Amino acid sequence: MALKRVLIVGGGSAGWITAAYMDAVLNGPRNKIIDITVVESPTIGRIGVGEATVPSVRDTMRTIGVPEADFMKATDATFKQAIKFANWLDGKGEYYYHPFARRPAGRLDRSAPKWLSSDRSVPFANTVSVQPELCDDGRCPKTMQPRDYHAPLSYAYHMDAEKLADFLCDLSVKRGVKHIQDDVVAVQLEAGAIKSVTTKSGGTLEADLFVDCTGFRSLLINGELGAPYIDYSQWLLCDRAVAMRVPHDLHFSGERRPYTTATAQDAGWIWDIGLANRRGVGYVYSSDYMSDDEAMATLKAFEGAHAADLDPRQLKFRVGRRDNPWTSNCVAIGLSSGFIEPLESTGLFLVELAVATLCEYFPFGEKMDVQAKRFNQILEDRYEEILDFIVLHYCLTRRQDTAFWQEVQKADRIPDRLQESLDLWRTKSPSLSDFHNGLQLFSHHTYEYVMYGMDFMWDKRRAGAAPTQTPQEVSEALSRARGALPTHDEWLKAHLGSSYQ
Ligand SMILES: Cc1cc2nc3c(=O)[nH]c(=O)nc-3n(C[C@H](O)[C@H](O)[C@H](O)COP(=O)(O)OP(=O)(O)OC[C@H]3O[C@@H](n4cnc5c(N)ncnc54)[C@H](O)[C@@H]3O)c2cc1C
Incomplete structure (x- = not known):
């Protein structure tokens, strides 16, 4: 059987999780059956957020085959056992937990x-x-x-999204994944399928299967293939975020929380995520109810006087999903396939699910419409499920x-x-x-x-x-x-070393 060529366009978390996972599952160390290339723009940045995860990520990392401590050190990771929701009911300081473990x-x-x-x-x-x-x-x-x-x-885990992509890039390249740093500028179709893409430096990249991991740009799936987008804004009002990184040497309470905090605000909510050496905080809000300047001022006030000189990033997003994330010979994974606001940290979960499903339904022959139909149904069901749960x-x-x-x-x-x-x-x-x-x-x-x-x-x-x-x-x-478990900080310092001091 001829080697199948897979071209992943985009090198954010979605692109590199896809590359590392497909290589681990479909190729393994000695049995190369697909040829994977990632083409990543050197000028268009990654989204840079996506720091909280759900337990499925452990299975994903185990499948990729990395020692847990290596992955945690490389991404400044800490543990997450729950989300603490504050002020959602009355806005008067009350809170509840959504923990991961439960008595059988x-x-x-x-x-x-x-x-x-x-x-x-x-x-x-x-x-x-x-x-x-x-x-x-x-x-x-x-x-x-x-x-x-x-x-x-x-x-x-809580982890640094940029560092996760870099870590998986290094790992994948060492294992034989090709990495091209270039901008894709054009897409060539033939008989309704993508034949090749052209890059800024003049190269033409051909493949049997294309994976669109270009984030909100959705370059392949939206551009040439035009897969329709199902809008969720009727149900989810938030469409903006302002995010900042607070280094521990600027402000550190002395311990890293083993949970994410989501605190309700006037027009949305603020996330607070503790990593090894910094916290990530961000205000997810609705632009119909709050201006960008007000949101930035609210985030800074929430953080305190030490945040005065920090420079937050503004992000716009559209909530919804691609109707057919697998269209023809192109599969959209990550933000290109859709986005539901990050209240339950489901972005990376959807990436993990999509790549695991793609491996399961991988089109080894010419035909891929039946696999695509099933893949699209699985993704649609999960998006709708997450929509309901967030609402x-x-x-x-x-x-x-x-x-x-x-x-x-x-x-x-x-x-x-x-x-x-x-x-x-x-x-x-x-x-x-x-x-x-x-x-x-x-x-x-x-x-x-x-x-x-x-x-x-x-x-x-x-x-x-x-x-x-x-x-x-x-x-x-x-x-x-209580007798058996150390504190979060004790464990991190004992097992992961210097950056956790
Ligand atoms: C405010 C916010 C908070 C979030 N919080 C969480 C969270 O806590 N937990 C969670 O699981 N998820 C979260 N997410 C979602 C998470 O960030 C994404 O699912 C994840 O990072 C995957 O992003 P991506 O790789 O699809 O896109 P990106 O990170 O945007 O990567 C896109 C890639 O495509 C490349 N690219 C773009 N155009 C071209 C081109 N023409 N040629 C070549 N390359 C190109 C870019 O260079 C980049 O490498 C959050 C998202 C937002 C918006």
Whole structure:
């Protein structure tokens, strides 16, 4: 069989994850069946954000085949065990956690009905997971005797997006992936498929399969192939972000948090992500409700006086997805295939899913329409799933203090599918049967964290209900974890060395 040529256009996180993953899965060390080239513009920068991940990234890194400590050191990574959502319900300092780990429960998990019928004096998440309290303690999910990519508790990472791309670039090139630094300036079609691309320096690059990783530019999939874009702005109002990096030597509280914080603001929310040597903070907001200058001033005020001289970056984005990210012989992966705002850190997850699915459905023969159809359905389902889950965070708010928060809870801002589920979940708590697509990212667990963190069914509280009981197995597991797990900072310093001091 002739070697299949794959040309990846774009060298951001999406481009290099795609290259490294495809090479590891389809080629391996001795069995080269595809020839991979990445062409990356030396002048057009990467998006430079995308610092928080979900646990699937461990599997991706393990599959690519890198020692965990090497990857973490190279990307200034820290651990993430949860997202802490502050001020989403009333805007008065309240918060809830969406942790990754949860006590195993049987097919009919009764945790939520029990909690709902109590006085709810303990947050729901604390009754089913040890991670909220371990996050408050600043503990690490791993013990001091680590195994790569394993821990007693589920976890993901915070990491530097630029460094991730550089790390995977070096690794892939060493393994035989070709790297060309040039701008793609034209795309040649033949019989509805891409035949080649032309670069600024005059080269022509041919391939059997093209992967569009050009970020929001969507050079191949949008340009010549014109795959339609499905707009999500009816449901998700945020369309801008302002982001800045706060070096630890400018401001460091003394410990790196093992969770992401998402704090609601007047017209959106601010992320706060701690890395080895700096924090990444950013305000995701709606330009209909806040100007760029106001957003920048809000972000700086949130950070404090030490941020006065920092120079934040403004980013514009359009929420939605490409209808057919695999069109003809071109597959869009990353921001070129769509974007949903980063509240649940799903951008890199969608890259991971797309490349794993592409490997599974790789077109070794001439025909690729059947594989494309299935790939497109899988991606569409995940985008729609993520859309619903992100809207859930907004629509349950009781905030009335700004026009933005009044707007997000209106009925026409809630997709029908989500509204139908919410109606159902007023009659019963979410359960396994409500989530029966094996590829789903979110489950009844994750829905419950957000719904009960946002006080869903608050109108059904019963007067005189008994105090919430934390199940004994959760309390015991928490005591054991406190005995076994070091603090996050202790672990990072002990295992990753100097940049974590
Ligand atoms: C505000 C914001 C916050 C986010 N936060 C998170 C998060 O916390 N977690 C998460 O998982 N995801 C997050 N994301 C998404 C994440 O950043 C992206 O999914 C991820 O970085 C992939 O980006 P990309 O590689 O598709 O695009 P980019 O990083 O933009 O890379 C595009 C590449 O294409 C190249 N290119 C462009 N045009 C050409 C051309 N003509 N010729 C050659 N090369 C070209 C560029 O040089 C670059 O290398 C966030 C996104 C935004 C906007």
